[in-house]
Amino acid sequence: MARIAVGGFQHETNTFSPVPATFADFAAPDAWPGLTRGAAMFEAVAGINLPAAGFVQEARSLHHELVPLAWCSAQPSGRVTRDAFERISAMLLDDLRDCGNLDAVYLDLHGAMVAEHADDADGELLRRVRDVVGANVPVVASLDFHANLSPGMARCATALVAYRTYPHVDMADCGARAARVLHDILRGAQVASYMEQVAFLIPLTSQSTLVEPLQSLMREVESTERAPILSLGILPGFPAADVAECGPSVYGCGSDAFQLATTVRRLAALLLDRESEFALELYTIDQAIAEIRRSAMPRGRPVILADTQDNPGAGGHADTMSLIKALVAADLQRVLAGVICDPGAAARAHAAGEGAQVELSLGAGSGTPGETPLAARFSVIALGDGRFTGTGPFYHGARFELGPMALLELGGIRIAVASRKQQAADQAMFRHLRVEPADNAVLALKSSVHFRADFGPVASRILVVEAPGPNVADPAKLPFRKLRPGMRTSPQRR
Numbered sequence: 001m002a003r004i005a006v007g008g009f010q011h012e013t014n015t016f017s018p019v020p021a022t023f024a025d026f027a028a029p030d031a032w033p034g035l036t037r038g039a040a041m042f043e044a045v046a047g048i049n050l051p052a053a054g055f056v057q058e059a060r061s062l063h064h065e066l067v068p069l070a071w072c073s074a075q076p077s078g079r080v081t082r083d084a085f086e087r088i089s090a091m092l093l094d095d096l097r098d099c100g101n102l103d104a105v106y107l108d109l110h111g112a113m114v115a116e117h118a119d120d121a122d123g124e125l126l127r128r129v130r131d132v133v134g135a136n137v138p139v140v141a142s143l144d145f146h147a148n149l150s151p152g153m154a155r156c157a158t159a160l161v162a163y164r165t166y167p168h169v170d171m172a173d174c175g176a177r178a179a180r181v182l183h184d185i186l187r188g189a190q191v192a193s194y195m196e197q198v199a200f201l202i203p204l205t206s207q208s209t210l211v212e213p214l215q216s217l218m219r220e221v222e223s224t225e226r227a228p229i230l231s232l233g234i235l236p237g238f239p240a241a242d243v244a245e246c247g248p249s250v251y252g253c254g255s256d257a258f259q260l261a262t263t264v265r266r267l268a269a270l271l272l273d274r275e276s277e278f279a280l281e282l283y284t285i286d287q288a289i290a291e292i293r294r295s296a297m298p299r300g301r302p303v304i305l306a307d308t309q310d311n312p313g314a315g316g317h318a319d320t321m322s323l324i325k326a327l328v329a330a331d332l333q334r335v336l337a338g339v340i341c342d343p344g345a346a347a348r349a350h351a352a353g354e355g356a357q358v359e360l361s362l363g364a365g366s367g368t369p370g371e372t373p374l375a376a377r378f379s380v381i382a383l384g385d386g387r388f389t390g391t392g393p394f395y396h397g398a399r400f401e402l403g404p405m406a407l408l409e410l411g412g413i414r415i416a417v418a419s420r421k422q423q424a425a426d427q428a429m430f431r432h433l434r435v436e437p438a439d440n441a442v443l444a445l446k447s448s449v450h451f452r453a454d455f456g457p458v459a460s461r462i463l464v465v466e467a468p469g470p471n472v473a474d475p476a477k478l479p480f481r482k483l484r485p486g487m488r489t490s491p492q493r494r
């Protein structure tokens with residue numbers, strides 16, 4: 001039995017977003033718990049599809065003693081403020097110093113966190129943790145599929161274990177894998193690590209593991225990871241980050257350094273071979289509406305429009321209205337859209353009550369250039385307190401706290417509104433407002449890829465739409481300054 005400290009600090013930073021992630025953003029709950037420190041932390045994450053939850057469960061079943069540090073996450077946004085990074089890091093490090101003799105440390109990290117004063121914030125945190133525990137205590141971290149892995153992270157951690165799926169249905173499972181890797185290390189496995197960065201950016205919407213090329217590439221990773229390799233991963237990266245470490249990577253750790261390097265290089269070459277298959281496929285709003293008019297629309301099988309550029313799961317604010325306005329203007333029927341973040345509109349709907357009519361200027365509160373609210377008289381169809389549990393494979397077990405919510409109706413369109421932004425990746429977000437997504441002909445969702453886990457099975461077609469928003473779908477359109485020399489900002493035919 002070993003004594004293992006467990007903590008987590010997750011942020012995916014879109015450096016092109018002007019809205020920073022503050023301490024208050026980490027403190028507040030959303031679909032996942034707010035900042036929790038000490039013994040309450042294990043309970044806060046329990047039962048949720050989160051790496052920390054999977055780690056705790058597996059490490060306990062392996063009879064290890066767990067010491068809680070702090071756990072927190074905030075919605076993807078601009079850089080993490082210096083204040084937030086330093087305060088949360090200090091909590092983790094102070095608790096680490098105070099917990100006495102330790103055999104190991106586990107951290108639930110994202111791997112694409114950028115702070116105001118640290119481009120490689122995860123690497124900086126791992127370096128500080130290493131300084132506290134010394135060279136001989138194993139430090140294992142789990143990483144998001146979208147980690148922009150840095151050499152500093154690989155060097156400071158004994159082992160890294162990354163998600164294998166996008167939608168991330170294996171987050172808890174990844175934590176359990178990290179526990180097993182750490183268990184092997186504690187039983188004496190020697191570990192070297194090796195990583196290789198790959199020189200082209202992969203658009204988010206081309207990264208789904210439900211389709212090619214990542215479907216077969218991740219299968220290859222899974223079948224290649226066996227002793228003496230402890231952990232192996234292709235990490236496609238988070239492209240909206242103007243930092244030197246931005247981009248895909250391949251990582252492995254294990255006891256045979258030569259075999260490891262050969263395997264990682266082989267996987268990196270496989271990824272490069274498939275480069276052209278990652279090309280972006282986007283519809284303009286007009287093209288998407290034309291496609292809907294041409295579609296057969298079978299009952300119970302809606303067409304899904306992924307409003308990717310305003311995805312709050314990648315730094316959007318879930319309040320651009322251009323796509324919804326176009327759907328209203330096209331007079332489409334049986335449309336369900338959301339989830340729009342507009343606390344003022346939600347409050348006014350609650351004040352008016354179910355069945356009432358209310359004049360609203362809906363959305364566009366965050367100031368995306370060119371965006372204006374949808375001003376109209378809406379019917380208030382349903383109200384909710386924003387507290388419900390995730391039921392889909394991605395947000396499984398998540399205890400949502402989205403503040404007052406409302407379902408508004410305008411013509412043939414119903415719009416779900418919340419008081420906090422959250423990616424529309426779980427049908428429970430709509431069912432909370434007593435509307436069944438599959439009963440609609442069209443779903444317009446503020447999500448890039450995660451929606452596919454829960455909504456994909458009911459969709460007749462999925463169109464990724466290029467509507468306004470800060471999460472620019474095509475990395476080639478971003479004004480990068482800090483990428484590594486030779487980095488291609490879009491997949492090329494080679």
Ligand SMILES: [Zn+2]
Pocket residue numbers: 144145146168
């Ligand atoms: Zn991710």
